[in-house]
Amino acid sequence: MRHVAAYILAVIGGKADPSEADLKKILNSVGIEPVDEHLKIVVNQLNGKDLFQLIAEGNSLLAGMPTGEGGGSSGAVVEAAAEVEAPKEEAKKDESDSEGSGSDMGMGLFD
Numbered sequence: 106m107r108h109v110a111a112y113i114l115a116v117i118g119g120k121a122d123p124s125e126a127d128l129k130k131i132l133n134s135v136g137i138e139p140v141d142e143h144l145k146i147v148v149n150q151l152n153g154k155d156l157f158q159l160i161a162e163g164n165s166l167l168a169g170m171p172t173g174e175g176g177g178s179s180g181a182v183v184e185a186a187a188e189v190e191a192p193k194e195e196a197k198k199d200e201s202d203s204e205g206s207g208s209d210m211g212m213g214l215f216d
Contacts, residue, residue: 107137108143108146108147109151111128111131111139112128112156114131115128122152122153123152125141125144125145125148
């Protein structure tokens with residue numbers, strides 16, 4: 106993915122067909138050691154193609170992909186959120202009960 110991102114940056118930066126050396130320069134500038142095999146694949150697969158058209162085609166393919174939102178998962182999230190909130194509410198009740206319940210027998214800690 107890093108290699109593809111470097112390719113996109115090179116194209117946006119004005120290189121119509123970036124070379125492996127261009128991608129290496131970009132990756133090295135941010136402290137990433139590129140993998141030569143991956144660079145070759147990216148350059149061979151993308152050079153000569155309209156990058157923005159490829160991105161548009163990819164977006165249309167992803168639009169139909171299920172994202173995992175559905176039936177049971179949202180209910181589990183709601184239940185988990187309720188479990189997190191319940192202890193907070195109980196803690197508030199305990200604090201209010203101990204302050205006004207008279208359990209200190211009329212004497213405060215600092216009286």
